[in-house]
Amino acid sequence: xxxxxxxxxxxxxxxxxxxxxxxxxxxxxxxxxxxxxxxxxxxxxxxxxxxxxxxxxxxxxxxxxxxxxxxxxxxxxxxxxxxxxxxxxxxxxxxxxxxxxxxxxxxxxxxxxxxxxxxxxxxxxxxxxxxxxxxxxxxxxxxxxxxxxxxxxxxxxxxxxxxxxxxxxxxxxxxxxxxxxxxxxxxxxxxxxxxxxxxxxxxxxxxxxxxxxxxxxxxxxxxxxxxxxxxxxxxxxxxxxxxxxxxxxxxxxxxxxxxxxxxxxxxxxxxxxxxxxxxxxxxxxxxxxxxxxxxxxxxxxxxxxxxxxxx
Amino acid sequence: xxxxxxxxxxxxxxxxxxxxxxxxxxxxxxxxxxxxxxxxxxxxxxxxxxxxxxxxxxxxxxxxxxxxxxxxxxxxxxxxxxxxxxxxxxxxxxxxxxxxxxxxxxxxxxxxxxxxxxxxxxxxxxxxxxxxxxxxxxxxxxxxxxxxxxxxxxxxxxxxxxxxxxxxxxxxxxxxxxxxxxxxxxxxxxxxxxxxxxxxxxxxxxxxxxxxxxxxxxxxxxxxxxxxxxxxxxxxxxxxxxxxxxxxxxxxxxxxxxxxxxxxxxxxxxxxxxxxxxxxxxxxxxxxxxxxxxxxxxxxxxxxxxxxxxxxxxxxxxxxxxxxxxxxxxxxxxxxxxxxxxxxxxxxxxxxxxxxxxxxxxxxxxxxxxxxxxxxxxxxxxxxxxxxxxxxxxxxxxxxxxxxxxxxxxxxxxxxxxxxxxxxxxxxxxxxxxxxxxxxxxxxxxxxxxxxxxxxxxxxxxxxxxxxxxxxxxxxxxxxxxxxxxxxxxxxxxxxxxxxxxxxxxxxxxxxxxxxxxxxxxxxxxxxxxxxxxxxxxxxxxxxxxxxxxxxx
Numbered sequence: 001x002x003x004x005x006x007x008x009x010x011x012x013x014x015x016x017x018x019x020x021x022x023x024x025x026x027x028x029x030x031x032x033x034x035x036x037x038x039x040x041x042x043x044x045x046x047x048x049x050x051x052x053x054x055x056x057x058x059x060x061x062x063x064x065x066x067x068x069x070x071x072x073x074x075x076x077x078x079x080x081x082x083x084x085x086x087x088x089x090x091x092x093x094x095x096x097x098x099x100x101x102x103x104x105x106x107x108x109x110x111x112x113x114x115x116x117x118x119x120x121x122x123x124x125x126x127x128x129x130x131x132x133x134x135x136x137x138x139x140x141x142x143x144x145x146x147x148x149x150x151x152x153x154x155x156x157x158x159x160x161x162x163x164x165x166x167x168x169x170x171x172x173x174x175x176x177x178x179x180x181x182x183x184x185x186x187x188x189x190x191x192x193x194x195x196x197x198x199x200x201x202x203x204x205x206x207x208x209x210x211x212x213x214x215x216x217x218x219x220x221x222x223x224x225x226x227x228x229x230x231x232x233x234x235x236x237x238x239x240x241x242x243x244x245x246x247x248x249x250x251x252x253x254x255x256x257x258x259x260x261x262x263x264x265x266x267x268x269x270x271x272x273x274x275x276x277x278x279x280x281x282x283x284x285x286x287x288x289x290x291x292x293x294x295x296x297x298x299x300x301x302x303x304x305x306x307x308x309x310x311x
Numbered sequence: 312x313x314x315x316x317x318x319x320x321x322x323x324x325x326x327x328x329x330x331x332x333x334x335x336x337x338x339x340x341x342x343x344x345x346x347x348x349x350x351x352x353x354x355x356x357x358x359x360x361x362x363x364x365x366x367x368x369x370x371x372x373x374x375x376x377x378x379x380x381x382x383x384x385x386x387x388x389x390x391x392x393x394x395x396x397x398x399x400x401x402x403x404x405x406x407x408x409x410x411x412x413x414x415x416x417x418x419x420x421x422x423x424x425x426x427x428x429x430x431x432x433x434x435x436x437x438x439x440x441x442x443x444x445x446x447x448x449x450x451x452x453x454x455x456x457x458x459x460x461x462x463x464x465x466x467x468x469x470x471x472x473x474x475x476x477x478x479x480x481x482x483x484x485x486x487x488x489x490x491x492x493x494x495x496x497x498x499x500x501x502x503x504x505x506x507x508x509x510x511x512x513x514x515x516x517x518x519x520x521x522x523x524x525x526x527x528x529x530x531x532x533x534x535x536x537x538x539x540x541x542x543x544x545x546x547x548x549x550x551x552x553x554x555x556x557x558x559x560x561x562x563x564x565x566x567x568x569x570x571x572x573x574x575x576x577x578x579x580x581x582x583x584x585x586x587x588x589x590x591x592x593x594x595x596x597x598x599x600x601x602x603x604x605x606x607x608x609x610x611x612x613x614x615x616x617x618x619x620x621x622x623x624x625x626x627x628x629x630x631x632x633x634x635x636x637x638x639x640x641x642x643x644x645x646x647x648x649x650x651x652x653x654x655x656x657x658x659x660x661x662x663x664x665x666x667x668x669x670x671x672x673x674x675x676x677x678x679x680x681x682x683x684x685x686x687x688x689x690x691x692x693x694x695x696x697x698x699x700x701x702x703x704x705x706x707x708x709x710x711x712x713x714x715x716x717x718x719x720x721x722x723x724x725x726x727x728x729x730x731x732x733x734x735x736x737x738x739x740x741x742x743x744x745x746x747x748x749x750x751x752x753x754x755x756x757x758x759x760x761x762x763x764x765x766x767x768x769x770x771x772x773x774x775x776x777x778x779x780x781x782x783x784x785x786x787x788x789x790x791x792x793x794x795x796x797x798x799x800x801x802x803x804x805x806x807x808x809x810x811x812x813x814x815x816x817x818x819x820x821x822x823x824x825x826x827x828x829x830x831x832x833x834x835x836x837x838x839x840x841x842x843x844x845x846x847x848x849x850x851x852x853x854x855x856x857x858x859x860x861x862x863x864x
Contacts, residue, residue: 032746035459047782054454083549084375084458085531095550150581158585165589166582167575168551252578257550261578265372270746 008294012287016280020072023279024065027272033057034081034270055081068276077280078273082266088277092259098168099246099258105178106243110185115232117186118193119225125198133190140187146249149180153253166255177254181243188239189232196228203227230301237293241286363570365844365863366592367856368577373549377530378515379451380458384855389553389574390512391854395540397425397444397494397509400857402848404668404769406506410439410516410539420501420806421469425509427492432560433518434538441494443516445486449474450522451513452484460513463767467505469497501806504670504770511768511853515539541567541859552576555858568846568862584839593844593863597837599656605839613657615835617666617766617852619774620722622711622829623752624759627789630707631758635699637826640709640759641685643692644729650832653721657835662686664819665771666833668851672812677771681816684823685830689733696734709738712752712760714745722761722831755785761831766852771815775799778822790827 035051052058056067071078077088121133156176157165164173200206201224209223246260259278266274369388375381378390397414398406408414412428431439450456452464452475465471469485485497498505508514521537528535533547541563542555552575557567577583580598587595597605605611624631624640631637646660659667662683671677700706713723723740730736743751751757766773779799781787798818805811822828840847843864848857 030746031744031750050454051459082374083372084377084380085527085529086549153582153585158589161589165585165591166577167586167591253582255575255577255579255582257548257576262372262550268744 008291012284012291015287016283019283020069020276020280021065023276024068025061027275028061028064030267030270032270034272072280077277080266080271080274082269082271082274088273091262091274092277092281095246095257095259095262098174098256099251099260100244101174102177102181102250102256102258103240103243103246105174106181106185107240109178110182110239111189111236113182114186114189115193115229117190119197119220121190121194122197122201122228123220130194134194137187137190137194140183141191143183145180145183145247146253148183149177149250149253152176152180166253168254168256173254173256177250177256180250180253181247185239185243188235192232192235193228196231197224200224200228226300230297233293233296233300237286237289241282241289245282245285363568363863365569365572365847365858365861367572367574367594368583368586368592369552369574370576370580370583370596371578372576373547373553375458375530376536376547377458378512379447379456379517380460381512382458382460387512387854388856389544390515391540391856392542392572392858393536393538393540393544393555393558394512394515396511396514396516397427398506399859400507400510400848400850400853402857402860404507404850404852406510409510410444411509414506420503421498423496423498423505424489425494425496427494428562429492431539431562433521434543434558434560435521436560437518437520437537438491439516439518439539440491441488442491443518444494444514445488446519446522447515447517448486449481449484450517453481463508463511463513467498467500467502467508469499471499500803501811503808503811504768504772507769507853542572550576563859567859569858572858587839587841590841594838594840594847597656597839599654599837602655602657602837605837608839610839610842611837612840613835613837614849615657615659615667615833615851617669617769617773618763618834619661619664619666620761620763620831620834621661621664622726622759622831623762623788624827624829625755625757625785625788626791626827627755627785628758630699630703630709631788633699633702634826635695635702636707639692639696639699639734640730641692641823641826641829642688642695643733644726644829645687646831648729649722649725650835653725654718654832657837658832659835661830661832663830664774664823664828666766666851669766669771670769671771672808677812677816677819680812681819684820693734696736706736709736710741710758711738712741712743712748712757714748714761715742716745719761726761749786752786753783755789759829763834765834769852771819772799772802775802775815775818775822778827788827790822790825792821792825795821795825 033052034055034057049058056064059067068078077092080086080088080091083091117133117136121130124130153165153176156163163176164170167173206219206223209219214222246258246263248260248264250256251258251260262274263278263282265271266278369385371385373385373389374383375386376390378394381387381390395409397409397411399409401407408428410427410431411425413426415424416422425441427439427441433439448464448468452461452468452471454461454475454477457475461475465475470479470483473479474481474484487495487497489495502508516539518537522529525535530536533544533553536544538544538558539561541558541561543558544553545556546554552573555572555574557564557570561567577586577592580596580601583592583595584597584601586592597611622641624637626632626637646662650658650660662685663678663681664684665677665681667676667678669677671680711723711726713719720740720742723742727738727740730738741757748760752760752762764774764777776799778787778790779796784791795818798814798821802811802814802818805814823830841863845862845864847861848859849855850857
């Protein structure tokens with residue numbers, strides 16, 4: 001187990017290094033610079049270069065790269081070019097809270113509701129229950145979440161006035177965006193769970209369990225659901241990462257001061273340090289979540305044993 | 312099993328609580344003593360017009376409140392209401408004495424002596440002195456502390472340019488503090504709009520003692536800035552917006568009516584509109600898609616900005632080194648169609664370069680004095696085109712460079728179809744991201760491009776100066792005309808306002824008739840404003856809005 005973890009962590013570090021390098025050089029291929037204003041087009045080349053020199057942007061790319069890595073190893077992500085005077089780490093720390101809360105609630109709601117709906121659909125296979133659940137699922141996948149968000153905002157926020165239309169002022173501000181985000185999760189999980197359940201229900205060991213005389217609850221809970229959920233865990237990782245790291249559209253619609261729009265905006269204005277910081281943050285978050293999920297497999301499914309565990 | 316389950320749940324709940332705590336809903340850190348008033352929050356949310364609060368929106372995050380460095384309209388919108396320069400623009404965009412009580416201008420128009428008001432204070436009670444202006448202006452010019460707006464000082468203040476280039480010390484800059492209330496500035500050339508400049512953000516004062524105390528933390532939080540304007544910030548979050556309250560130290564506080572102003576970040580226009588409908592915003596700008604729906608509403612209005620859009624022909628490239636071809640493409644479209652049918656957002660069609668209402672001389676605007684310069688004429692355009700093609704000996708391939716935002720793309724498609732319809736030619740569109748377009752233009756790698764310029768001050772020089780021996784000629788279409796250069800250069804040193812204006816009028820006419828530019832439109836905005844909100848002033852240039860005279864009944 002220890003050896004496995006060690007190898008995985010080394011792998012993670014290599015992955016992150018490759019991502020950092022690739023992003024760094026790709027990002028520098030973007031046209032323009034962090035200071036692209038029409039105003040600066042009035043400057044002569046020498047004046048422009050002098051202006052860039054203040055930020056070390058006049059140095060050759062390789063030199064900038066080495067410098068960036070050096071700072072990175074010391075845990076310094078640098079200062080944002082756009083939000084002048086602000087460190088990238090503080091910027092991310094300040095924005096991640098709202099996004100994470102929305103994502104967390106959406107995952108929680110999405111998984112609970114999705115699994116329940118999926119199980120119901122599987123057990124009531126080919127009945128009205130099944131069809132209506134799957135209708136919801138199809139709608140959830142095919143209706144983009146910003147449409148759902150706009151509808152929620154207009155009817156629930158503006159017409160009914162139950163929840164705030166937008167802004168981030170109290171806990172109630174987080175309800176509608178979370179709902180909007182969870183729609184696709186519900187749909188995905190429900191369909192996935194239903195299919196897995198149907199497959200598991202056909203397995204021989206279900207017949208064995210029933211033949212042993214186990215109660216219906218025990219059959220479902222211990223044998224059917226646990227086995228059906230293993231593949232669901234696989235898609236948990238990407239969903240968690242994508243939701244917890246914020247959604248550009250949903251955050252913009254509800255005026256949430258989250259991290260989602262920061263990434264897109266930073267690319268638009270060539271805010272190099274912020275682009276790098278966020279890319280690394282996302283990647284690190286993703287690979288770590290994948291690690292946790294791989295470890296979870298072992299807990300959930302005794303058949304899967306992490307290599308080296310037997311020693 | 313059951314135990315494990317409940318343990319999992321409690322971990323989930325715990326992490327949820329940690330998350331909630333980290334979410335910073337109120338915008339103030341929980342250690343703030345002001346949090347104790349949180350009890351009456353619901354009452355605050357259900358506010359109507361009976362409350363003396365104004366709610367506005369900002370369409371993006373707030374990048375930087377450091378006044379000498381910041382360059383964007385959102386930061387300006389905030390700073391303009393919490394700070395104040397020597398002058399402030401009134402509802403007619405005329406500079407009125409603010410921190411200054413009076414001023415004297417020397418005979419040659421080069422030296423300004425400002426007398427500050429008595430009893431003007433910073434929000435901490437310290438007096439605002441002449442030295443605060445000198446300190447701030449030097450800071451705004453010095454390469455270590457300045458941003459890209461430094462040139463708005465260095466171009467006018469004597470000694471500023473050499474100081475900014477590190478070629479001279481601060482004492483070379485002709486800003487002199489005679490006493491606490493007297494400030495003298497010497498200018499490079501007669502500048503009739505100088506008073507207007509002192510109303511601009513980069514010219515606001517700074518308290519030296521306070522700024523050095525704050526160091527790197529200056530202007531990062533609401534309490535790391537000192538205010539001398541009508542309002543003070545009580546809350547500042549780059550991603551959420553700001554809250555302001557009336558400044559009790561402000562010299563003219565009797566004339567500030569609204570007690571509290573919120574400016575919140577809302578990036579999505581449709582959300583802002585919903586908030587307006589819900590009564591949570593008092594003014595909202597409309598996207599052109601919404602204009603038709605609200606056009607007949609009594610709350611609907613438009614405002615124009617001093618920002619002109621135009622085609623920049625690149626005279627250094629085929630086929631636009633041929634004057635007939637340039638002129639043909641300049642005359643072959645009518646901007647009226649573009650503004651009324653396609654943009655539909657309050658923009659006005661342009662038949663010249665200088666925006667309407669921009670100052671001229673003797674109380675008349677530049678446009679009133681000049682009239683239309685370019686009159687679209689399809690017949691003449693065709694004739695010129697054929698002549699041009701003959702001279703070139705072939706039909707040229709033409710590519711139009713545009714940015715990749717919706718408005719630019721619409722403009723590009725409009726020109727493409729007009730040229731097809733009126734001249735029978737196919738032009739290609741080259742679409743690039745905004746900064747990519749600037750890069751390409753700087754390299755001179757384009758034939759014609761849609762470009763724009765927003766005025767820094769209320770004078771046509773802000774535009775016409777751009778083509779007078781530009782430091783990057785490619786970006787300005789490689790337009791070279793010794794007559795034009797001579798007109799603009801002599802206007803700069805001309806002390807007689809009337810003679811000066813004649814030169815500028817002639818310069819605009821010349822550059823347009825030479826076919827270096829094709830006028831498109833003057834930028835405009837459509838908005839809705841609640842009927843109970845009165846006296847909210849916006850300016851077509853510089854820092855806007857002015858909350859000082861606004862009232863809500």
